[in-house]
Amino acid sequence: MTLTLExxxxxxxxxxxxxxxxxxxxxxxxxxxxxxTLAGKTTLMRIMAGLxxxxxxxxxxxxxxxxxxxxxxxxxxxxxxxxxNYPSMNVFDNIASPLKLQGVDKxxxxxxxxxxxxxxxxxxxxxxxxxxxxxxQQQRTAMARAMVKDCKLLLxxxxxxxxxxxxxxxxxxxxxNLLAERDTIVVYATTEPMEALLLGGKCAVMHQGRxxxxxxxxxxxxxxxxxxxxxxxxxxxxxxxxxxxxDGAIFMKSGHQVPLTGHLSGLAxxxxxxxxxxxxxxxxxxxxxTIAMQGQVELAEITGxxxxxxxxxxxxxxxxxxxxxxxxxxxxATSFYVDPTRLFAFDANGKLxxxxxxxxxxxxxx
Amino acid sequence: xxxxxxxxAWFLVLPxxxxxxxxxxxxxxxxxxxxxxxxxDPQTRFFVGTEWFEQVLGDSRLHDALIRQIIYxxxxxxxxxxxxxxxxxxxxxxxxxxxASMVLLALPLLIPWNVVGTIWQIFGRADIGLGGYLxxxxxxxxxxxxxxxxxxxxxLVMDVWHWTSLIVLLCYAGLRSxxxxxxxxxKIDGASRWAVFRFIQLPKMQSxxxxxxxxxxxDSFMIYTEPFVLTGGGPGNATTFLSQxxxxxxxxxxxLGPAAAFSLIYFLIIxxxxxxxxxxxxxxxxxGEQ
Numbered sequence: 088m089t090l091t092l093e094x095x096x097x098x099x100x101x102x103x104x105x106x107x108x109x110x111x112x113x114x115x116x117x118x119x120x121x122x123x124t125l126a127g128k129t130t131l132m133r134i135m136a137g138l139x140x141x142x143x144x145x146x147x148x149x150x151x152x153x154x155x156x157x158x159x160x161x162x163x164x165x166x167x168x169x170x171x172n173y174p175s176m177n178v179f180d181n182i183a184s185p186l187k188l189q190g191v192d193k194x195x196x197x198x199x200x201x202x203x204x205x206x207x208x209x210x211x212x213x214x215x216x217x218x219x220x221x222x223x224q225q226q227r228t229a230m231a232r233a234m235v236k237d238c239k240l241l242l243x244x245x246x247x248x249x250x251x252x253x254x255x256x257x258x259x260x261x262x263x264n265l266l267a268e269r270d271t272i273v274v275y276a277t278t279e280p281m282e283a284l285l286l287g288g289k290c291a292v293m294h295q296g297r298x299x300x301x302x303x304x305x306x307x308x309x310x311x312x313x314x315x316x317x318x319x320x321x322x323x324x325x326x327x328x329x330x331x332x333x334d335g336a337i338f339m340k341s342g343h344q345v346p347l348t349g350h351l352s353g354l355a356x357x358x359x360x361x362x363x364x365x366x367x368x369x370x371x372x373x374x375x376x377t378i379a380m381q382g383q384v385e386l387a388e389i390t391g392x393x394x395x396x397x398x399x400x401x402x403x404x405x406x407x408x409x410x411x412x413x414x415x416x417x418x419x420a421t422s423f424y425v426d427p428t429r430l431f432a433f434d435a436n437g438k439l440x441x442x443x444x445x446x447x448x449x450x451x452x453x
Numbered sequence: 454x455x456x457x458x459x460x461x462a463w464f465l466v467l468p469x470x471x472x473x474x475x476x477x478x479x480x481x482x483x484x485x486x487x488x489x490x491x492x493x494d495p496q497t498r499f500f501v502g503t504e505w506f507e508q509v510l511g512d513s514r515l516h517d518a519l520i521r522q523i524i525y526x527x528x529x530x531x532x533x534x535x536x537x538x539x540x541x542x543x544x545x546x547x548x549x550x551x552x553a554s555m556v557l558l559a560l561p562l563l564i565p566w567n568v569v570g571t572i573w574q575i576f577g578r579a580d581i582g583l584g585g586y587l588x589x590x591x592x593x594x595x596x597x598x599x600x601x602x603x604x605x606x607x608x609l610v611m612d613v614w615h616w617t618s619l620i621v622l623l624c625y626a627g628l629r630s631x632x633x634x635x636x637x638x639x640k641i642d643g644a645s646r647w648a649v650f651r652f653i654q655l656p657k658m659q660s661x662x663x664x665x666x667x668x669x670x671x672d673s674f675m676i677y678t679e680p681f682v683l684t685g686g687g688p689g690n691a692t693t694f695l696s697q698x699x700x701x702x703x704x705x706x707x708x709l710g711p712a713a714a715f716s717l718i719y720f721l722i723i724x725x726x727x728x729x730x731x732x733x734x735x736x737x738x739x740x741g742e743q
Contacts (some may be wrong), residue, residue: 133637138637164641165641169634171634173652176652185642310720
């Protein structure tokens with residue numbers, strides 16, 4: 088089926104939660120809703136499911152208006168951040184519950200529950216109660232329950248947030264494969280840019296109740312249409328600095344100068360915001376044309392394989408992502424290098440005007 | 454093992470030990486002492502072994518009181534628990550109604566037992582009580598001072614009025630702890646209202662319900678003040694429950710030996726029922742798990 092949202096808005100108590108969202112989800116597509124907490128992801132999913140009516144706008148399924156239709160008749164399934172299972176039923180009965188309510192016959196239920204459980208790797212846990220399972224197993228059960236009924240729309244609302252790192256990685260890898268061969272429209276909400284990139288598919292970036300950009304995930308990542316999108320779709324958020332184009336060069340407010348070459352050559356005179364992702368900054372000069380900058384080290388976060396160095400210069404705070412463990416002294420002045428071929432340029436309204444060309448492998452992908 | 458032993462820690466347990474000893478263990482031992490002796494005065498006493506126990510256990514008046522007590526307690530549980538759950542389910546989940554209903558529900562719980570007895574004693578009177586008057590007006594001949602059944606029902610209604618709120622509050626707390634997502638999930642599945650209750654709300658309320666049932670069982674099994682204030686256990690023996698019987702024996706007739714023996718039996722009955730109930734409920738939960 089195709090799910091179309093037409094000018095959907097939702098206002099609760101005078102406060103706008105969803106603001107004029109229009110998008111079309113194609114049959115069998117995997118869609119990531121990326122946005123910060125409170126961006127409206129959950130509300131939008133609830134509207135898609137039919138759990139809440141929109142204040143205005145229409146929802147179409149295969150061009151049929153279903154705006155007022157009750158959720159039970161929509162054939163949707165939802166997986167939540169919390170692990171939601173019926174506490175007094177064992178795993179088998181939990182997975183079987185939507186089928187039982189649909190009146191599917193016993194042998195068929197048995198068959199489908201077992202095959203779904205196998206898919207989710209919980210076939211050995213069918214006799215257990217939810218409270219006897221680990222968090223990951225509980226979420227697998229909840230997902231199996233959502234997948235068993237062959238729904239047309241599967242909504243996953245930050246399903247991996249409450250899991251520990253290892254389990255999250257495991258499930259994140261499995262999810263796209265599990266759903267690949269289905270006709271189901273999948274909508275997956277997340278706050279993490281990395282997760283969006285790993286899941287692939289299409290990505291809708293949400294900000295303050297609006298969908299600011301919707302397209303293939305990597306394309307959105309490489310061409311964030313607005314400054315906000317860049318901030319949301321980068322971890323750490325994209326580094327920004329105000330700049331002005333005049334006399335055939337870009338002058339950053341910090342006093343540095345960038346030549347108007349390559350993808351930036353088309354910029355007209357005026358005010359801009361330049362953006363560069365943390366992984367395209369380096370404490371070592373990486374090429375011939377890199378621009379050296381100076382800043383004060385504010386903080387160094389070491390994650391094990393990478394170090395995030397926070398630097399401060401001319402009222403601007405930037406984050407540099409470095410491979411390996413670095414231990415710069417706090418408060419110390421340090422040099423770092425900007426690769427001008429990796430700069431994004433946004434105009435005075437925050438709209439993207441120049442993006443670096445996409446390189447397939449540059450060692451520091453994503 | 455590298456466990457550090459520090460015997461001084463025992464001193465920390467001493468205050469609790471003393472308090473429990475003075476408030477529970479020593480009085481209980483005194484009762485045990487009475488129950489196996491026939492005492493005339495501090496110098497004259499005889500060891501009688503299990504004689505008092507045999508006498509008490511063979512007492513037909515006690516059998517009657519015990520049966521009355523069991524029927525009463527079961528009635529209390531069968532009315533208060535379902536009613537408490539039902540009321541809790543209908544309470545508002547947000548808005549000003551929450552605090553309003555909480556205050557209303559808490560009111561009966563704040564009233565002391567003997568006051569509850571007095572309130573209903575007056576309320577139920579046919580001449581000056583509103584309740585009694587209205588019932589008689591409807592053509593029902595209601596008089597708790599003369600009709601045993603009326604007295605029995607009055608005590609029961611009194612208890613329901615006084616304590617259903619407790620179950621409501623416990624269940625409400627249990628219901629409030631269920632995340633909204635459970636209801637959404639059930640809605641998406643297309644589960645009926647009954648299924649939501651049976652498979653989400655009831656299991657989630659199980660632990661508070663166990664506490665509620667135990668509290669109401671113990672309390673109603675030991676009911677004393679209300680019938681004492683209302684009719685003093687009458688008319689006849691209609692509202693003579695176990696504790697009335699015991700008090701009459703101990704304070705009225707001063708039969709301390711049999712009364713002590715009976716106290717111990719009473720205590721053991723409550724302990725046993727609570728233990729059996731708790732074990733059964735907890736095992737029922739576990740069996741499903743395996």
